[in-house]
Amino acid sequence: MSGKFPAVILAVCCLISACSSGKANTLAASAESAVVNSGALATITQNYAASKxxxxxxxxxxxxxxxxxxxxxxxxxxxxxxxxxxxxxxxxxxxxxxxxxxxxxxxxxxxxxxxxxxxxxxxxxxxxxxxxxxxxxxxxxxxxxxxxxxxxxxxxxxxxxxxxxxxxxxxxxxxxxxEPVDALSAASSRKNPDGMISGR
Ligand SMILES: Cc1cc2nc3c(=O)[nH]c(=O)nc-3n(C[C@H](O)[C@H](O)[C@H](O)COP(=O)(O)O)c2cc1C
Missing domain, CATH: 3.40.109.10 (NADH Oxidase)
Known part of the structure; x- marks a missing residue:
């Protein structure tokens, strides 16, 4: 417990420091990718058409x-x-x-x-x-x-x-x-999402 406490403080300080130094977007982006790479959502976001x-x-x-x-x-x-x-x-x-x-x-x-x-x-x-x-x-x-x-x-x-x-x-x-493969490299490329998504 005593070992964990400073680590929590450090994490909070890093968070405050990142936000105040304009890195909030980077944090948001990495949080988003952590979500899409986990659980059921990973299957959906990383699906690809098998051929071998x-x-x-x-x-x-x-x-x-x-x-x-x-x-x-x-x-x-x-x-x-x-x-x-x-x-x-x-x-x-x-x-x-x-x-x-x-x-x-x-x-x-x-x-x-x-x-x-x-x-x-x-x-x-x-x-x-x-x-x-x-x-x-x-x-x-x-x-x-x-x-x-x-x-x-x-x-x-x-x-x-x-x-x-x-x-x-x-x-x-x-x-x-x-055979096990890396899903993202096995998939074909997709069009740039900027042209597919509007209104946000
Ligand atoms: C409605 C639909 C029809 C498809 N028909 C064929 C098909 O007849 N033959 C084939 O080899 N792949 C077919 N595919 C697979 C697509 O070629 C594949 O999903 C697409 O190229 C994307 O591949 P990726 O997910 O590996 O990047 C079809 C996919 C969809 C969604």
Missing amino acids: FVAERITEDELNPVLQAGVRSPSARNRQPWHFTVVRGDAELAGGIIPNITAGNVIIVISGEGADTDKSVVLDCALATQNIYLAAQALGLGSRIYTGPIDTVNAKYRESLGLPGGYSAVALVRIGRI
């Missing part, structure tokens, strides 16, 4: 919370107009949807009731897609959203996927195990 997957199989214990994240997604008027279809990477169907897929991967097909015509359903399914994408990354898995194969899925695979009547696929999330 390894063959090891995704377990049911990993898959369950990821699907739960989809089920818990918000939707307009709480309609929950989605359906989630799990396709294992070693199923023949998986290779038709994503060529060269890794056997241990899982594809989750997010389909929506009336998604062909209802923009609100597409938005709800997009939110569920994002929840699934981020939940997988929160578990330390790699994930990637795909819409490129959607036309093929809807034209060729509705029946083999067992999509409910009136539902159309909106997006896929590929989930797999990855």
